[in-house]
Amino acid sequence: MARRTPTIPEATVARLPIYRRALVELDESSAINVSSERLAEMSGVNAAKVRKDLSYLGSYGTRGVGYDVDYLLFQVSRALGLNNDWPVAIVGSGNLGQALANYRGFTQRGFPVAALIDVDDKKVGATVHGIEVHHVDRLEDLVAELGIAIGIIATPAGAAQAVADRLVEAGIQSVLNFAPVVISVPDGVPLRQVDLATELQILSFYQQRNAASDR
Amino acid sequence: MARRTPTIPEATVARLPIYRRALVELDESSAINVSSERLAEMSGVNAAKVRKDLSYLGSYGTRGVGYDVDYLLFQVSRALGLNNDWPVAIVGSGNLGQALANYRGFTQRGFPVAALIDVDDKKVGATVHGIEVHHVDRLEDLVAELGIAIGIIATPAGAAQAVADRLVEAGIQSVLNFAPVVISVPDGVPLRQVDLATELQILSFYQQRNAASDR
């Protein structure tokens, strides 16, 4: 099988959304071209890295000129698989789940929130920011009916693994976990884990180290 | 100046909170000892990495036995600077800001939410989950009065950089940015940037790649 692109390094994939955001901004400001220098500055990385990263997608720049904003935005979006929408379901309708449901960034960027799912009968049937809350018993049906591609876990830690198992079993394509617990999914199912407290603890470490070196 | 520990690699620092979480769980289940093998399993990494990471903190295990859960939890917590609380202020009282304010995980883990700050007069004076909303004009006062250590930015993208500048100017120690824009802070100010849409886009990439290889 001929591959169109060589495999793109993980570190590069993680930066593509950052570049894309910068490109959207440039596009909105009607910029035609952008140099790796400028793109690097907007993305908080160095220019060599930008060029190397973009070179994995193909050869889309023009020497002496830079990159065509429109065209590069298209190519980056395509590489990220953002040509079509990926409906998401949020499992767990607590505070975090509701906030995520209401986060315009998701729908805006091609990830419509198709359903909120909860285990609490009292929440089921309600509508949060225009999204209906369904009972977790219907999880499998919803995935099929609504064509859910991504499951977002916003449950308490104790429920997260079981939910992940059910999502995968139901045929979900990838999982984003916000519960403060490490979960596992079968090989080949993309998984990202984001823990808000972890981020604060990392800051705490560096804060403390700075304080120590100031003394 | 004699350093107690050699510098701990960034990748290791980022994993310490994960190990800590596993240790808390073990502690709650009254486990006395834990092997690197078990800790690795709970943390979703491999055992050699756990041992290497922990070795940067010191030599706290016992060959043939494993690590004392209590003692290791203490050492990891200390390394992370979690002996004392770090009050945080959340700037931006929109959906995300309010959800973060209500996230029990923060206070529970030593990061009490001391203030919510917003630019909208209509929100100021209200109380969200027991936390008063202050006007952004008072940002500098609040940082000083409440001893805010960490500023959490949950504003729209357009306001984020200016808020970061003011937080730093006011003497904040580190910044956690949730706004979907790259911001910069002076060297030496720890900064973490979390973008929810970025996470979804990374999943989209791998999802698409899986779909391509299935074909």
Added chain:
DNA sequence: TAGATTGTTAATCGATTAACAATC
């Protein structure tokens, strides 16, 4: 042609991991 900027090379740096001696 002169100036600008990409795409790629190669050196360097940091992170991961298997293996095993040390030691409980």
Added chain:
DNA sequence: TAGATTGTTAATCGATTAACAATC
């Protein structure tokens, strides 16, 4: 002593970056 498991070494792998030839 036998079995278990750490702490550390060294090999390997992947990511970063400076430098520059290619080329607009």
